[in-house]
Structures are given as C-alpha cells and as structure tokens.
Amino acid sequence: MAVISSPHLHSPAKVSGVMLQVIYALVPALLLEFWFFGWGLLLNLLLTLAAGYLFEAAMLQLRGRPLAPFLSDGSMAVTAVLLAAALPPLLPFWVPVVGMLFAIVIAKHLYGGLGYNPFNPAMVGYVVLLISFPLEMSGWVAPGGWRLHDFGLGDSLNYAFSGQLPPHITLDAITGATPLDAMRTGLGLAKTVSEVESRPLFGLFAGRGFEWVNLLVLSGGLWLIFKRIIPWHTPVGLLGGLFVTASLFHLVAPDQFAGPLFHLLSGGAMLGAFFIATDPVTCATSNRGRLIFGAGAGVLIFVIRTWGGYPDGTAFAVLLMNMAAPTIDYYTQPRVYGHGGSE
Amino acid sequence: MTRTLHRFHGGIHLPDQKALSLGRPLRQAALPSELVLPLQQHIGAAAQPLVAVGERVLEGQMVARPEGFVSAPVHAPTSGTVIAIEARPVPHPSGLSALAIVLQPDGEGRTVEYQPHSDWSALDPSTLRNLIRDAGIVGLGGAGFPTAVKLNPGPHTAVETLILNGAECEPYITCDQWLMQERPEEIISGALIMRHALQAQECLIGIEDNKPAAIAALRSEVARRGLTEAIEVVEVPTRYPMGGEKQLIKVLTGKEVPTQGLPIAVGVVCHNVATAASVHRAVELGEPLIRRIVTVTGHGAAQPGNFEVPLGIPMGELLAQAGGTTAGFSRLIMGGPMMGITVEQPQAPVIKTANCLLAVTDDELERRAPVRPCIRCGSCAEACPVSLLPQQLYWYAKSKEFDRAQDYNLFDCIECGCCAFVCPSNLPLVQYYRYAKTEIWAQEREKRASDQARRRHEYRVAREERERLEKEARAKKKAAALAEGESDDKKAAIQAAIERAKAKKAQANATPPATDPPAEQPAGEGAAPAEEKH
Numbered sequence A: 001m002a003v004i005s006s007p008h009l010h011s012p013a014k015v016s017g018v019m020l021q022v023i024y025a026l027v028p029a030l031l032l033e034f035w036f037f038g039w040g041l042l043l044n045l046l047l048t049l050a051a052g053y054l055f056e057a058a059m060l061q062l063r064g065r066p067l068a069p070f071l072s073d074g075s076m077a078v079t080a081v082l083l084a085a086a087l088p089p090l091l092p093f094w095v096p097v098v099g100m101l102f103a104i105v106i107a108k109h110l111y112g113g114l115g116y117n118p119f120n121p122a123m124v125g126y127v128v129l130l131i132s133f134p135l136e137m138s139g140w141v142a143p144g145g146w147r148l149h150d151f152g153l154g155d156s157l158n159y160a161f162s163g164q165l166p167p168h169i170t171l172d173a174i175t176g177a178t179p180l181d182a183m184r185t186g187l188g189l190a191k192t193v194s195e196v197e198s199r200p201l202f203g204l205f206a207g208r209g210f211e212w213v214n215l216l217v218l219s220g221g222l223w224l225i226f227k228r229i230i231p232w233h234t235p236v237g238l239l240g241g242l243f244v245t246a247s248l249f250h251l252v253a254p255d256q257f258a259g260p261l262f263h264l265l266s267g268g269a270m271l272g273a274f275f276i277a278t279d280p281v282t283c284a285t286s287n288r289g290r291l292i293f294g295a296g297a298g299v300l301i302f303v304i305r306t307w308g309g310y311p312d313g314t315a316f317a318v319l320l321m322n323m324a325a326p327t328i329d330y331y332t333q334p335r336v337y338g339h340g341g342s343e
Numbered sequence B: 001m002t003r004t005l006h007r008f009h010g011g012i013h014l015p016d017q018k019a020l021s022l023g024r025p026l027r028q029a030a031l032p033s034e035l036v037l038p039l040q041q042h043i044g045a046a047a048q049p050l051v052a053v054g055e056r057v058l059e060g061q062m063v064a065r066p067e068g069f070v071s072a073p074v075h076a077p078t079s080g081t082v083i084a085i086e087a088r089p090v091p092h093p094s095g096l097s098a099l100a101i102v103l104q105p106d107g108e109g110r111t112v113e114y115q116p117h118s119d120w121s122a123l124d125p126s127t128l129r130n131l132i133r134d135a136g137i138v139g140l141g142g143a144g145f146p147t148a149v150k151l152n153p154g155p156h157t158a159v160e161t162l163i164l165n166g167a168e169c170e171p172y173i174t175c176d177q178w179l180m181q182e183r184p185e186e187i188i189s190g191a192l193i194m195r196h197a198l199q200a201q202e203c204l205i206g207i208e209d210n211k212p213a214a215i216a217a218l219r220s221e222v223a224r225r226g227l228t229e230a231i232e233v234v235e236v237p238t239r240y241p242m243g244g245e246k247q248l249i250k251v252l253t254g255k256e257v258p259t260q261g262l263p264i265a266v267g268v269v270c271h272n273v274a275t276a277a278s279v280h281r282a283v284e285l286g287e288p289l290i291r292r293i294v295t296v297t298g299h300g301a302a303q304p305g306n307f308e309v310p311l312g313i314p315m316g317e318l319l320a321q322a323g324g325t326t327a328g329f330s331r332l333i334m335g336g337p338m339m340g341i342t343v344e345q346p347q348a349p350v351i352k353t354a355n356c357l358l359a360v361t362d363d364e365l366e367r368r369a370p371v372r373p374c375i376r377c378g379s380c381a382e383a384c385p386v387s388l389l390p391q392q393l394y395w396y397a398k399s400k401e402f403d404r405a406q407d408y409n410l411f412d413c414i415e416c417g418c419c420a421f422v423c424p425s426n427l428p429l430v431q432y433y434r435y436a437k438t439e440i441w442a443q444e445r446e447k448r449a450s451d452q453a454r455r456r457h458e459y460r461v462a463r464e465e466r467e468r469l470e471k472e473a474r475a476k477k478k479a480a481a482l483a484e485g486e487s488d489d490k491k492a493a494i495q496a497a498i499e500r501a502k503a504k505k506a507q508a509n510a511t512p513p514a515t516d517p518p519a520e521q522p523a524g525e526g527a528a529p530a531e532e533k534h
C-alpha cells in the first residue's frame, strides 16, 4: 500500500527474542538431564539442530521464501531443543534426523510454515518416531548409568553412528525402562503402586533423575511466566488437570493408580505444560481457551498413560488438543465491548 | 468524593512524548497568503458554498451552509477575497482532493458583528443548539461529528451524564492539555452550556493522570465558580486508548455503548474539551469556529509547540512557522502516532479536526521490522480495548472471508492500533481491517445499487403489464359503453382515475427511499462515526 497508515508506532518486542528466552529457560534442565543421562542428550541436540537448520533452509528455498528473516526467528531452534529434550539419550544418529524431518518438513512447512501449522512440530516428530521405531525409542539410559560404566562422549558418538558399544558394556546394562514404563508394566503384572515404586528406578517422589530434571523444567517455566513470555493459563490448566485426575484415581484405588506427584514429575508432563502446550501457534488463543486446552491435555495425559498403549501420553495429548484448539477458540471468544452481558 | 472507576479491557502504555511540545508558550500563527476551506471538515453531508469567486468576505461570515441535518457550515477565518472554489488537496487518508473555498486574506481583519448571548441560560435547548450549529462547531477531538447533532438527545431521551473528554491519550498531542491548563474558564463555561442544552443530570470531565496541571487548573476553576456539585473533574489512569469515547464512558460510568449504537443509548453524551471551549466562544462571544489550537510536534519539527491557527492554513506553512523541519525529517502525520494519517501533500489545510501536526524523523518511530507470519501469540487480543480477536480478523481479512470477519465483529474495531503496536510479527493489522471494511462497504453499495436496479426493472415490467391491461379494459369498456349508452362512462372515467392514483402510490412505495449513508464513508479508509480520539 502506497500510503503509510496508522499506527505509526510499534513496540520493540520481536518473535526471535521470545524464542531465545524460551530456550534459555530450558538450559538448566537440559544441563541436569545431561548430568543424569550423559552425552547422548547433547549429541541428539546437535543432530536435531543441524538437521532442523538444513530442512528449514531447504524448505524455505523450495517455497521461495527469504531465508534470513525466517531462519533467524528461532522457532526451528525451539522445535529442535524440545525434540532433543524428549528423545531417549542413546539413539542411532538417524533417529533425531528423521524426527526433525517430520517436524520441520511435514508438520511445519507442508502446512504453510510458521504460524500455519495446526500441530506442534516437535511433538509430531516425536510421535512419528515413537510409532515407527518403538525399539529405539523405548530404552532410556539409567540415570547416572553413563558415569557408572564410564560411557563417554566417544562411546556415545560411536554408538550413534555405528551402533557399537564398548566391549565391556551391553545395551541392557546401561539402558532400561523409564519410570513410566516400569509403572505401566508393573501394574500390568498386578503389582501394587508401592511395590513398583520401591524399585531403584524411583527416587524421592517420582522417577529418579527425572524428578529433578522436571523440577528444573518447572522453575524454567515459572521464570517464563514471570517474564510474561508464556501465559500461566496453559500450564496451570495442564498440571491442574493431570493433578486432579491422578489424585482422584489414586485416592480411590491407591494400589492401582500412581499418585499425582509421580505423574507430574516422572515423564514429559512438565515439559509439555510449560514448553510444548504453550506453543502459541498450536494452542488456543484466549486465556479461557488456554485453561481449557491445558486441562484437556492434562486429563488426556493421565488417560493415555493409564489406559493407552504408550507409557507417556504427553505428546499424544498435546496433539489431540491441537486438533481441538480451533473449536475451543470458537467457543471461548471474549465478550466484545458493547455486546451485552456484564464483565 | 471519589468516584469508583471501571476498567476497559486491554489497552497499552505508550511513551507519551508530550514534553516535546509543552516547552514553549502558545504562538499565534501568522496569516498565510491563502486559506483553504474544504466544504467537508466533518462527518455528514458537505456544506454548500454561499459565496462566489471574487466576493469579499468578513471574518466570521458564513461562506458555506450546512446541507441537511448532519452537516456543518464553514466560516471565513479572516476578511479577504474568495479567489477560487475548486478541488484542493485535503488531509484525508485517501490522499484525494475535495471541493474547497479558497480565501485570500486582506489582512484588515474586518469582522461581522458577533452576537454574544451571555444570558444563554434563559434560552431553550433548541435555540442553543441552533446557535452552536450556525457556528459550525464539530467534534474537535478528531472525528468531527457536528456538535449540535450530538447535543440533541431527541425528545424522549433523558441524558444522565455529559462527559467532557480531556484524556488526550495519544502520545505527542498536547493541544487539549494546553487548553485545559491555560483556558479552563472557557471549558467550564462550555460545559455549562452543553449541560443546559442536553438537560444532563451530571457532568464529568475525564483527564488522564499524566496531566496533573490540567486537572488542577480545571478543579480550581470549578471550585472558584462554586460548581463542585455540578461538574466533577475525574482523574483517569493513563492507558491508551483512554480517550476513545467508548473506553472513557466505560471507565467513568461502567456503562458500555451498545455495538453500532451511540452513547446516548446509555444516557451518555461525550464531547471533547476543546469542543466545549468553542461552544463557549460561539454562544457567549458569538464567534463561530474559525480558529483552533494545533500541536506542531515531533523530532522532525525544529520548534515544536502549540499554535493558535486560523482554519485553512496550509499544513506546510504552519510547519514552516514552527521553524521548519529538522535534518532527519521523514514524514508528516495529521493527528497522533497511533491513529493519525500520513499527509502526502503539505499544501493540505488545517481543518477543524486537525489537533496535531506530527513531523517525525526516521529514527523516531520504531522502524518497521520485517513482517513475519502471525504466530497466534494472542498479544493482540490481550491489547484490544474492544475485546476483539485481532488475529482472527486479520486471518479473515487477509483471506477475504469478509462474512467471517463480520462474525468476529470487524465493525466494532475502532482502529486504535493497539493490536498492531504489540504484534511481535509486525503485521500491519489495522491496514487489513480498513481494507476489509472498505471492501464490505463497496460490496454493500453494489448490492444496494443492483437491488435498486432490479426493483426498477420489476416495477417497469409490472407497469407495462398494468398499462396493457388497462388499455384493454378501456377498450372493452368503450365497446360496452357504445353498446350500453353513455351513462356509465363517467363512472368508468372516475374509476380509472382512482386506479391510476393507486398505482402512483404503489410506485412511490416501491421506490426505495433515497439512502446514502455509506456514500459519506470516504473511499479507502473509514472513520468510525461519532468516535472521538485523542
């Protein structure tokens, strides 16, 4: 348009600034995850970032979009970090790459790029991997296991690219089920919750290692809320929904249903609440809508973990709610000024 | 007495930049070599010229008369000669020209004899309204709705609250602030006249709390005249767009103006403080609206400040009188940085609604970073003072789904710019809304035109058919009459006449009434009627 029209003033806040802060907020948790689970995490992170960068650039080129502004918006980096944080640490190199392929090429660009994707790209990548490579995706490094067995950077690299482990180590010795997995299998074998939780895999209130990482995710998330980078409604809805449902079932049948703390701190719920469900593009837009979105995801996480086919339901829950977001938006429109009713 | 204030949703805090133009005393603008007086400086029908080219006029003489109810006359700001009545560039978003009376001042300052009415309290409201209408007063806050119309609540509507809007929430602008600080007596006098014309129960003056001197000046004037029972000066929070009519009404009274409705629907009438001052001048001094105070400001102006200017002075001339532009000057805006329009042609005149000339430099306004896609962050919805969902409006305006945009209440958008201000993706949201509104108006005009054409066509077909039948009937009757003799002939003639009259009546009913509201809507941009912004 020829005439420059109002408003002539603009606030200085920009997309990439927001994205960077989101990544910063996750750094402490990532460092601790690294401490507990070893080099694999960093390797995965490098792989998701590099692959993501390549795919993003290639897709922008193909779609005839300018590279610089879009590559620098930071949204791809957030996707890469989230995917890496969610992946098991010990993986063949192509697994994170395939994950990013689906996240960036399919979930993001084939839907029209940033802002047009209905599904959270990182979660699409994660779910595709979960479904396609169940074997690779199910084994987690036992917390602290890498140090016990002196499993260093070289060993991680070697495993990722050649699938070879050092001669004195077997895969079973350093990886095992996640706490959520163990709980699922245990309960499936008619054990009680407390029997399962007495295994060494469990720590103070939830999965060993995971509980501390998740507490750091929580504090990073709270910092983002404090900085007004994410709204509080989505995480409160999600954690609240999960807490309330888990508590109800646990109160009724404490032996068959794990308690709320276990649910909040063992798996991906924290990450989901603060960093994944809050993705503005795929979440509901009004504050009321975000509460509903979060609560729905929280309840779904519990349902999928308890009765579904996978030990953790965070990714599925978020994707299902992504699908519901437009409907939630439609029914949670704010009352417009002068349209009756009172505040 | 402290009044409980209410809140409006959203809004934003802006750097106010007001000190820039408050450093110098008021300056009187010198008369330029010609004054350009557009016939339409208000919302409503354009005025009709009363003078001819070559005619000599006096200061205060009406040179164009109002056309219809919603209209306002134009007066000569000084004595001189009419040298042209022609299309001239006007400050309008479309950048178009419009018909204007061009006056060459003679510098003699001969005036018509003004008729003061110091005894206005003895006049009845409708006489007062006529005085105000004849003085050409329109809302000076920016919208330019004829004041006399707004002072006419209609016979069956009681006005509870008269609100004077002194919020002046747009950054940079200080003309109202100056007026409130320096001429509080004019504002209070005007308030009393308006209250009388409206028979309003209470009168509130809302001022943002970043103008303590203005608040103090008006309060002491109210106290001095012993009017504390009648007029309350209320301090409101500084939050843009507090000066939006609907927002201020909500904050002061807790009432919401119904969508597409006027404040009078909730018993409120809202006028700008500068309008009140000009009402005082019109009634108590008899002086029509021929001058106003304009803030000339921005880092692009060499000597920013407030000016009292004759209406019609070319903007470039006024800017020159403010020391011209600085080295970094990039563009001229009429109004504030949030809602003002870019002035493409500096020869466009200062009109009644021009409260500010903002000369900005390149660095002054946040440079527009590259536009990125909407990430649906919802910041815009949080900032919107009307509680709209700007991201949805944007989506539907962009994809031309105008019906959906209307479902999302596009027409409740006041174009305040809060959404675009906060948008982290730098989307030109308001441009999209203006575009969508203009398109919808155009479609409606087209539809109305085609409906009218269709109805005309149907009517013509029906008339032709009827005429054919009548002709046949007449022919038959004639034949019958010839057969039966002459006695029934008269009756038949009368019957036919009655039928013709009926048909005529039917035709009058079938022709749609001549409506033209959207035609007033300037092409390209829409100004929300009766909406005053500061």
Ligand code: SF4
Pocket (backbone or CB within 6 Å): B373, B374, B375, B376, B377, B378, B379, B380, B381, B390, B391, B394, B419, B422, B423, B424, B425, B426, B427, B429
């Ligand atoms: S502020 Fe901008 S990016 Fe955010 S939702 Fe609104 S339009 Fe989209």
Ligand code: SF4
Pocket (backbone or CB within 6 Å): B383, B384, B385, B386, B387, B388, B389, B390, B393, B412, B413, B414, B415, B416, B417, B418, B419, B420, B429, B430, B433
């Ligand atoms: S310009 Fe319209 S949509 Fe944007 S904030 Fe103002 S009223 Fe809301």
